[in-house]
Amino acid sequence: MSTSNLLLILLLVLVGFLAVGALGYVAYQHPALAPPLGVALAGAAVLVALVAIVVTVGHR
Template sequence: MPSSHLRSLVLLLLALVASLVLGLLAYLSYEPPALTGPLSLAVTGAAVLVACVAVAVTRR
């Protein structure tokens, strides 16, 4: 698999994750459920995971 193809797939994945996170934040700001604390922790963990993957991909 060429590097440019892999980079495109990673960018697509990051765009999908970002849209999910933005949708979740919009939902939480509109109608906050009782799980706001755990969901915030999960979003923070996902953001850290995406950042680690981005660093790992760009170092190659």
């Protein structure tokens, strides 16, 4: 993989952690929206799926 692909994956992971943290914070502050752990785990699952797509496309 090239350096640009690795930097793209790093950026995606960092933005993903930010999004998961924001989802967890919102769910914690407003428990009626969703259970905080479920929201954070769903966000993490989306992050893993996006990283897997980027890595798969990067190897072609």
